[in-house]
Amino acid sequence: MQLLWLRSDLRQHDNTALAAAAERGPTVAVYLLSPDQWLEHDDAPCKIDFWLRNLRELSASLGELHIPLLIRTAARWDQAPAVLLELCRQLDIDAVHVNEEYGVHESRRDDAVAKALQDAGIGFHRYLDQLLFQPGSVLTKTGTYFQVFSQFRKVCYERLHRSLPKRVKTPPAQRPLSIKSDPIPAAIDGFPTPGESLRALWPAGETEARRRLDTFVDAQIDYYKSERDFPAKPGTSQLSAYLAAGVVSPRQCLHAALQSNQGEFESGKVGAVTWINELLWREFYKHILVGYPRVSRHRAFRPETEALAWRDAPDDLAAWQQARTGLPIIDAAMRQLLETGWMHNRLRMVVAMFLTKNLLIDWREGERFFMRHLIDGDLAANNGGWQWSSSTGTDSAPYFRIFNPLSQSEKFDSEGLFIKHWLPELAGLNKKEVHNPASAGGLFGVADYPAPIVNLSTSRERALAAFKNLPARASYGDGDE
CATH class of the missing domain: 1.25.40.80 (Serine Threonine Protein Phosphatase 5, Tetratricopeptide repeat)
Structure with missing residues (x-):
């Protein structure tokens, strides 16, 4: 009997480990619920809900192949070896098949599982898939x-x-086994179920x-x-x-x-x-x-940037998180994230540069906040994007390249349609005023919308000075965008 251990590969078609397991003989699938680990990794409630909904769809499609899907709990990944070894012994499993994952914690988990199984005479096979x-x-x-x-x-x-x-073939249905699939939990403690409007945006399967x-x-x-x-x-x-x-x-x-x-x-x-x-x-x-596994450990890719004098500014951070910065394109993007679990990619760069350059707040605060809200939260992409925007990462924007939220807004949302959708309180402004209500509303700006929390010009100069003071800095020119 073969065991397919599912992780971030919740599909039946073009699934390398599934095809390899099924080719070797009768196959059972398992998914481990790891709520404590997910909390530690800042996984968003909407993401966990999405994965559970996809597991339900996958359980049904695997059922058509007569492959039962079992659910086990290893609250933390260091419990995975014992949980999987016990399951392998119960089912008399010959080998476990997995598609590789790449974070530091994922690699350590898989190495520990491999050792525990191999010590017990059970095979452990890893495949390139994602x-x-x-x-x-x-x-x-x-x-x-x-x-x-x-x-x-x-x-x-x-x-x-x-x-x-090459894509791999979906295996044919196997002979039915006398093992029933487990029910997929509707929710996990610590991860509140998102509202129906968000779930409707992301159907599973x-x-x-x-x-x-x-x-x-x-x-x-x-x-x-x-x-x-x-x-x-x-x-x-x-x-x-x-x-x-x-x-x-x-x-x-x-x-x-x-x-x-x-x-x-x-x-x-x-x-x-x-x-x-x-x-x-x-x-x-x-x-x-x-x-460069240090990026898995909340470390900057470029070590010299660890010396940056980030500001401790909890009020500014909260305003950014709660879409109260007074800069419409920033606030509209953050509302999109909070309400849908997703943010447009151009805007991810704009809000990240605003936080790390104009507010001079540590990119790790933004990275963590994104992970806690993104339905597509992925360590590599999220970390890569944040370090690119903050000029601490690989192939990153040179530190002097600081997106101006107003010019980005005018360039990419010239009619203000995106802003007005997410900030209906600005719907009455014309397409010029909507990008910068503070300049439109006389002394008091627009009712119900805050004044900007930062001066874009002076905050830009502050960021440039902070980066210029770094040791061992590569020599850059100067510029703006």
């Missing part, structure tokens, strides 16, 4: 992990030209993930490059939550994009090329997680 390339296989000429995305992408392109990662992928590739991918930066437009794929939970695979995404672009990933339709580029950014940040 990435296109094995970490450690895309390296510089000197054998180190890339620190610059464009160089990483170039080597990925060379590899893709030679051979595309592979059918929905595939529908989104097909719709995006059929109707939207051609316009992706030109529309992806405009938050009022439906310019993005809305697949990030499904990718993070493994309800859809990066291979499925890559093949769908290539199919829409006559098999090309460097030429042809610029929209498809740009989206494939985003899949490679996701890949890059996961490789960084393996090559």
Whole structure:
């Protein structure tokens, strides 16, 4: 008997470990509930709810293959070896099959499980599944992990030209086993169930993930490059939550994009090329997680930036968290996050730069807050994005590149449609005033909307001074955006 241990791979199709287990013999699946670990990792309640809903869908689809899905609890990951060993002994399991995960804690957990099982004579097999390339296989000429995305992408392109990662076949139904699937809990203590309006935005299951992928590739991918930066437009794929939970695979995404672009990933339709580029950014940040594990430990990728004199400013942090900064594009983006569990990617950069540069608040505060609210919360992507924006990370924005929220707002939400949707109290302003109500409302601004909590110009100078005082700083020019 084979045991499939499911983690962030909640799908039946193109699932490497599932296919490998089923090929070896009768298979049972298990999922471990780890609430204490999830709390420690700042996983959002809406994310846990999404994963539970996807588990229910997956249990039904695995049931059609006569593969029972069992639920066990290992409150913390250090309990996983004992819990899995006991299950293996109960079911007389020959081998456990998993798709690899890449954080420091995930790697330690899997190593501990592997040792416990192997000591008991039970096999433990790991598979490449949530990435296109094995970490450690895309390296510089000197054998180190890339620190610059464009160089990483170039080597990925060379590899893709030679051979595309193949999707794996879904196994046929096996003979029924005398083991029943466990019920999937409706909720987990410590993770309140989100409201119906949020849940309705993110239906669970592979059918929905595939529908989104097909719709995006059929109707939207051609316009992706030109529309992806405009938050009022439906310019993005809305697949990030499904990718993070493994309800859809990066291979499925890559093949769908290539199919829409006559098999090309460097030429042809610029929209498809740009989206494939985003899949490679996701890949890059996961490789960084393996090559530079300090980023898994709340450490800056660039060690010299640990000396930054971040401000201890709880009132400013709370205003940012609660969408009360007085800068409409920031507040609208934060309301989108709080109400939907998701934020438009351009705005993730804008609000992150505002927190780390204009407010000079430690990027780790923002990273943690995002993880606690994002339905697509993913350590590698979230950490990579925050460190990019705060100029502490790999291939990051040079410290002098500070997005101006007003010019970003005017450029990417020129009519104020996104702002007015999330900040209805500003609906009466014209398209010029809506970006900066403080300049429109005379002495007292707009009723029911706060004045800006910071002066953008002087706060920018403060950030530049803080970065310039760092030791061993690379030499940069000067600039703004």
